[in-house]
Amino acid sequence: MIVTVAIDCMGGDHGPSITVRAAIDFVRKHEDVRAILVGLEDKIRPFLENQSAGRISVRHASEVVAMDEPPAMALRSKKDSSMRVAINLVKEGEADACVSAGNTGALMAISRFVLKMLPGIDRPAICAILPTAKGHSHVLDLGANVDCTPEHLLQFGIMGASLVSAIEHKDRPTVGILNIGSEDIKGNDVVKRAAELLKESGLNFVGNVEGDGIYKGQAEVIVCDGFVGNVALKASEGLAQMLASFLRQEFSRNLLTKIVALIAMPVLKNFKKRVDHRRYNGATLIGLKGIVVKSHGSADVFSFTNALERAAEEARTGVLARITERVALQQPQ
């Protein structure tokens, strides 16, 4: 089986200089993949060098969605944007998945409009991987939905569990719900009711997970509404950046600490590698009738390649079919 990934080459802070290079690495690394590079052809070609790799093709798209463009505007007025054309390729079956580092709101709006939702799913969610003391966990929603009903949270649980069981070949991944206490009585009404639904769902539900439980790896899938999830994710990013910058400052304080830094470099590098967020790049817009992966806007080649690999793996392992089957089980007969 060949997996074809459509790449919005114009998205992200750096455009084709990153996305095209990552596509080349991706195709070189995996024999079973093809890449369709979507965007302004004259911006893409220079980065293709003399690639005669038969598995890379270019699809011209005349418009670009700006990083700060209102999603509704991007949806209505840019019918030939690289983002939209890439999503269309998925819709029409020419690609098995698409990846963009562009404007998240626009990617969500256009994906939802073009691809529509899977049967039984009301809302798409953003699902990303976070590193934990035990490995990593999948957390959703990270910002697509600011208000969720208990039923939405149940659907997120089903989608997350289906995703993990597919791409990580796990039978019944553990599912937890993000809450502010470990007891059943904690939390707001939506979360309490969602916990009841998850308990009755047949999923491997482990109950409430507190904020620190995410990083303790208390569940393989953690469900939350998009407001809470987004704040938790960004607070974590902000804290990690602050700690890294404090560490740098301490090691560059004077000549002596700089020498110490040189000596400690290999250890610090191993540490850095272990918590390198680039390894986890690629959030899935889950719930759609098509695989759409969002890369961080500031992704570098290594990071963007990881997002491409995530998209390909979801296509290979049939995540969408698995979600559809699992949701059908949930429907009243």
Place this chain on the structure above:
Amino acid sequence: MIVTVAIDCMGGDHGPSITVRAAIDFVRKHEDVRAILVGLEDKIRPFLENQSAGRISVRHASEVVAMDEPPAMALRSKKDSSMRVAINLVKEGEADACVSAGNTGALMAISRFVLKMLPGIDRPAICAILPTAKGHSHVLDLGANVDCTPEHLLQFGIMGASLVSAIEHKDRPTVGILNIGSEDIKGNDVVKRAAELLKESGLNFVGNVEGDGIYKGQAEVIVCDGFVGNVALKASEGLAQMLASFLRQEFSRNLLTKIVALIAMPVLKNFKKRVDHRRYNGATLIGLKGIVVKSHGSADVFSFTNALERAAEEARTGVLARITERVALQQPQ
């Protein structure tokens, strides 16, 4: 002016072995303070050694609220708990503030029942200090309220700003609202409406702050509902613990890395000191007719002393009067 702090000596994971020692340090360090040690007298005395410090007294209380006791139970059935007696001392004017490392829910329930709310404030909030790239910020609510109206969030803003202007002698501290985007249109309805109220409030409102903005120090006071705040705080704690443990693991991997660790020790110590959460111990239960400070349950002597100092400083600088004045300004004339 002498400031008297009532200390629930039985609360926390370690009880008097920590709380009494911290009280001794606190009184030695500050000439203007007195401490009333509340709890089981025979458990407290042994740690008082031969302290003849005239500024420490013991008040026997026959019961102890357990760390996992349901708040309603603690409130109804333990009228002579160390926690309740300490709060009563504030109510009766014998103490200017009280500090407990005990059960948060019980402390909140008993404080609210005994002390009541300040005029114009509907709900108490938990306000703590977080370190930022620029220094530190005050964030509230961190878990007292799982559902907030826009008016509650406005009150949190007023209380937070009054607190900071008192204890940090700042005229108009900046106030931000935690949200999932920096644009006005982002967020759920409650947050959007709260932002409008804050804009009209006369506070020095700087608008939306995203999760990472907390640690960038984008506002001196950051307002959020207790669910979001609690998740963000605990996720941060969990991430910091995970990173610290990864760093330790890398430095203790083999003999060579252990030698490197010895060499890097002074630098790592400076780093650790800079982000030491013990320095920020002590969350204020704000909005009550009395000063109540909650210490981390696992606090050590240094950490608990900081909570005592925070309580004393709030009493010295008249935080309650300042909140009351500021709220009065807000009321329709």
